[in-house]
Amino acid sequence: MTTNAPRGITRRGLIAGGLGIAATGLLAGCDTVTRSTDVKAINRAVTLPDYVPWAGGPDPVLPKTSALMPSAFRRIPSELVPTDRVPGDGSTLHGSVPTNSPVPPSKGSNPYWQGLDERMGVDLDLTITPNADWGNKFATQVAGDTLGDVFTVFGTFSYLPQFLEAKAANLTEILSGSGVRDYPYLANLPTASWRGTVFSGGIYGVPVPRGPLTTGVLHRRQDLFEQLGVDPSFRDLDEFEALCREVSDPQRNRWALGSVPTNILASMFGVPNQWDEQGGRLTHMYEVDAYQDMLEASRKLLADGLVHPDSVTAYNGKVWFVQGSALMLQDSYSAIPGLLQQAEPGSGFRMTMAPFVGPGGAKPKPWLGDPNNAITALAAGPEERIRMLLGVLNWCASPFGTEAWMYRKFGIEGRDFDFRDGAPVLTKTGNSETALGEFPLQYFTECPLPLFYSGAPEMTDVVYESLSSWLDDGITNPTYGLYSPTNSTKGPAIGTYATSAINDVLLGRAPVSGWKAVVRDWRRRGGDAMRREFEQALEARAGA
Incomplete structure (x- = not known):
């Protein structure tokens, strides 16, 4: 009953309406459609990935008063944790993602994007669509089977479990239980977020987490x-x-x-x-x-x-x-x-x-806000490639305090950002190349959002105080x-x-x-x- 709610309903309604038509045609020959009303089968549980909080970075400056409390930081640490390895195999990774920010310049004229390729070890080929057009674009891609290797999926549209069973990789054998420990940054994602990836007794995606900050x-x-x-x-x-x-x-x-x-x-x-x-x-x-x-x-x-x-x-x-x-x-x-x-x-x-x-x-x-903004699915394929793609997503989930997180958010020092009073501040070029610090790679997946506000360290305390007053009662x-x-x-x-x-x-x-x-x-x-x-x-x- 809010002016906010109709906007969310409208966006998801467009997705549901467009994909409903496309999915019906795409899945007409799939056995899963016959189970579209078998509610208990579709909601069958699975052993979720272990939750292993990452402990390799800087200590939060404020205590975690609740299990839900995001880690709080006022400044970028002086020493960043290096990335262990380049996860990709040099192949092209086709992806489909939405964006709320202006669409960034294409890779050929975007050194920041080129730097992502080097760090991830893939040729990142993204189809980036403004959120207002995402529903229609997604439906078109579903109908044409052109979503690519990795694609963002919002939670409310027709035949979602059937669509995922037909087109996405079942990640259960790789990620369930202790399997996720092969990807330590994905293991750092909360259990509540993984619940949003389960359909028909399988894990069919990776969370795009937002945690209590969606509230x-x-x-x-x-x-x-x-x-x-x-x-x-x-x-x-x-x-x-x-x-x-x-x-x-x-x-x-x-x-x-x-x-x-x-x-x-x-x-x-x-x-x-x-x-x-x-x-x-x-x-x-x-x-x-x-x-x-x-x-x-x-x-x-x-x-x-x-x-x-x-x-x-x-x-x-x-x-x-x-x-x-x-x-x-x-x-x-x-x-x-x-x-x-x-x-x-x-x-x-x-x-x-x-x-x-x-x-x-x-x-x-x-x-309390929902744990995820969306989930990300991987196109079905050979296990070796699925594991490589999960390695790339693991890199995308690297937390605050890592070199990878710093690059994702701010890009190239001296070009995309400068330090002012010890805080990284995006330049005009950086705002363009990084999409205001929100390059849509964040819709592949993301680390649990920290309380950190570059150039405004006082906001960390303001938000922390607000969350502390109610979080365990949400x-x-x-x-x-x-x-x-x-x-x-x-x-x-x-x-x-x-x-x-x-x-x-x-x-x-x-x-x-x-x-x-x-x-x-x-x-x-x-x-x-x-x-x-x-x-x-x-x-x-x-x-x-």
Whole structure:
């Protein structure tokens, strides 16, 4: 029920819609399609890779107060851990990846990309597609069987397990249990991330992990609050609304919020993270009374002019936040580096995170973000080549403190970055060649994201303090890593229906009192079927 949710649903809906057509044709002759409704078979468990935290780098500067806490660093270590070996065999590696950053220059005019080839030992041939076009491009590649050796796969599209069984390498024999120890940086990926790679009793991918930094939090322009002389703290919904009224001034092009802060409100009202699981039985967040209460609070924020007026129909929250049109912005922790990079140097830009608040003074239980951004699949092939490709992915997962991590993020010193006050800062050339430090190789796989903000070491402490206040109390989506055929084939359409109904309420076109009728229709359209299938999936995993 957020302006963030419809954007995610739309993106995945495009993927699901495009791939649904392509996958149906591609897999028509495969036996796996006949099992598309065998929920227990599709969700059969497997022995996951061992988790072996990497201990070869610098010690974090702050203690790990939770098993989920990312390692925290304020500066690049003076001595980097060298890469053990070049993993590739000199062959061409064709890959398909999305990007949220500008597409970097092609290899022929990009020395940074050429340096990746040297370090990985492959001729890296990437098809890079902007995220907005990824769904259609992926569907076209599936239909034409041109995805390549390594390709990013998002989790919600039609016939995902059948597609992976037909086209991707089953990595179970190589990575399950202690097998992953042959790839120490992949063994450093958390167990929760590996759960998102399992389908039909096999490991069919490598995680693209993000960990708790995918969690949505309310970012604050601390510098602007101080200029206004306003304390941005609040203890309940009434104080939050009062704060928003105090700082909103549409005549000065200033609103409290860039969008309805669903994660903050969900914690206030005790709304479950998508589904609530009790004894193997599931209740969707739409079905609890607290969701309707949250919907009313959201409607009121918009009606009172406390949210940017374009937030539902033409969202551009990051720009509004950086420009100061929105003093608070719900986005993930992982958005922080990009926000810092967009800020004008010398502008005094400073951000903090609002604490989560629980219902009626109770301890807050925020929605914990999903462990992965996506997964990466390898095209089926000879075991020798699969092992070589996994070696390349192992290099891609090299952690903070290694030479490989430093090169991936910053490139060539003196060309792509310079050291300023001991911190690497990308040059104009580096921003272009490395895609703003987010070269889409990160969608092959990545190390667990550290708390490190180049040139802004104080942010490490700010984010650490925010995470420490709630991390062990965060609630997960109990259906993460499970597959529902109905969710796969009908989920995007059902999601669009619910999103449209939510937006009608938010924009005053429908009363909140009509929400229960919407939920009944949502259940009829597929919500109940998804519930049954996810419950069967839970049973299959629990019985393994």
